[in-house]
């Protein structure tokens with residue numbers, strides 16, 4: 001009997017893999033991808049709770065899920081989810097009552113599996129699945145779910161560019177071949193979930209920033225960083241075009257330490273070419289908060305809106321597109 005259940009489970013996961021792959025390939029938005037993945041797994045296996053917690057700076061925040069209401073914030077190292085994040089590994093919990101520190105969002109949950117979701121060498125979320133039965137999850141679930149979550153991000157990588165006003169910077173990078181997704185937001189400041197108005201006061205420490213996702217098989221980080229230097233004045237501190245303030249500082253923020261060396265080499269080249277100290281930050285990304293919807297793709301929505309970048313700059317992006 002046990003053998004049959006095991007084989008059924010394997011077959012079910014195997015038949016889901018191509019569906020998951022195409023669902024993930026056809027979508028760029030992380031939340032949308034996680035939402036459909038949670039729905040698919042939940043529906044196919046009839047779990048009690050299936051969903052994601054996303055890493056937001058120093059904690060996990062509830063993401064797309066299916067099932068009953070759940071707790072919204074989990075600290076690093078807390079519960080099964082926070083422990084899987086801390087230990088950087090999948091945790092299979094056959095009996096939640098025997099897991100010290102388990103967070104009981106629902107008293108009905110008896111067993112659980114938590115699988116870290118990696119992107120750019122970092123855990124960016126966890127997939128959490130709960131069952132009302134004891135011992136529901138095993139090695140088969142671990143293996144298949146670990147594979148399934150790799151489809152969320154695929155080979156794509158992320159980098160964050162602060163290049164002055166984020167409206168023009170987003171418009172520019174959207175035109176570059178190999179860039180598959182962009183969003184504007186606020187990076188490396190001190191306040192949580194800041195609004196544009198708050199950042200505008202220049203007291204939050206956040207920089208206007210464009211989050212860029214790219215396919216490294218089409219454009220390299222090195223090439224992207226060189227393009228970044230073409231659209232900024234790297235010798236100007238806290239001022240790009242007419243925009244002044246620390247929120248308009250320039251910087252490249254990375255989430256994978258492996259990227260540091262590549263970027264450092266580009267910075268060194270730029271510095272020796274200019275013969276002067278760069279006023280550009282090169283730092284790990286500490287946090288990024290997406291800006292309000294009306295700031296996303298602002299210059300597509302408002303073609304005559306303010307843009308600190310010249311038309312020449314956009315010609316360059318078009319030019320590159322033609323050559324590739």
Ligand code: SME
Pocket residue numbers: 049070071074078079080081082101102103104105106109112128130
């Ligand atoms: N049980 C989890 C909390 C999330 S709920 O299961 C949805 C934990 O201990 O981390």
